[in-house]
Amino acid sequence: xxxxxxxxxxxxxxxxxxxxxxxxxxxFLNHMVDPQLIDLLAADIATRFLEQGIDKVLTAExxxxxxxxxxxxxxxxPYVFAKKKQPLxxxxxxxxxxxxFTKQESTRFYVAKEMLSAGERxxxxxxxxxxxxxxxxxxxxxxxxxxxxxxxxxxxxKSARRDIESILTLEDLQFSTxx
Numbered sequence: 001x002x003x004x005x006x007x008x009x010x011x012x013x014x015x016x017x018x019x020x021x022x023x024x025x026x027x028f029l030n031h032m033v034d035p036q037l038i039d040l041l042a043a044d045i046a047t048r049f050l051e052q053g054i055d056k057v058l059t060a061e062x063x064x065x066x067x068x069x070x071x072x073x074x075x076x077x078p079y080v081f082a083k084k085k086q087p088l089x090x091x092x093x094x095x096x097x098x099x100x101f102t103k104q105e106s107t108r109f110y111v112a113k114e115m116l117s118a119g120e121r122x123x124x125x126x127x128x129x130x131x132x133x134x135x136x137x138x139x140x141x142x143x144x145x146x147x148x149x150x151x152x153x154x155x156x157x158k159s160a161r162r163d164i165e166s167i168l169t170l171e172d173l174q175f176s177t178x179x
Contacts, residue, residue: 004044005167008155011037018173021130021158029155030127033066041167042070045125045153048165049075052150055120056080058142060098060109060134064126067155071125079125080116082109082138096140098133109137116145129154129164 001009011034017024028034045067057079059068065081072079084107086093092113099106116122124138135152142149156173157166 002044004040007037007040008167012173021170023156023173030063038066039070041155042067042074044167045165046071046074048153049123049151053121054123054150057123057125058082058138059125067127068125080111082111082141084109086110094141094144096137098137100133101131111141116147118146120147121150122147123150124152126154128156128158130158132159
């Protein structure tokens with residue numbers, strides 16, 4: 001495990017909790033945020049994509065913004081967050097639906113067409129990857145824009161998929177809490 005993974009793991013042990021597939025990180029990641037920890041995690045993610053010619057980082061409102069902003073900054077590209085509500089000013093847009101298993105509700109995401117262009121190389125960032133519903137919605141909008149999804153990166157991957165770049169996996173967390 002690298003420095004970012006070990007630091008996150010220690011923080012979860014100290015200030016969080018793992019209960020099966022439920023990972024409580026609200027004291028430092030998704031309710032109250034530790035900016036130094038986020039910067040460390042973002043640097044780890046950004047280095048994985050430095051040589052991939054990323055044009056934009058795409059994330060979902062609101063949970064992914066915390067990581068997307070510093071990753072985009074480190075890559076020297078803008079980031080776009082898919083909105084959960086369509087503003088009156090957004091008349092021409094891409095849209096896709098996502099079902100949140102955590103919140104047990106469906107959300108429609110919106111991105112103004114002027115934000116994503118054909119041929120752009122997109123990196124999708126989020127806090128967690130679980131069932132893939134948010135990623136599926138982002139993939140739909142990227143396809144609508146005729147852009148290219150180059151990679152997906154999250155802080156914690158709770159799935160068995162290994163094509164998702166992550167700092168930690170659910171297995172890492174379950175193994176470390178059994179010690």
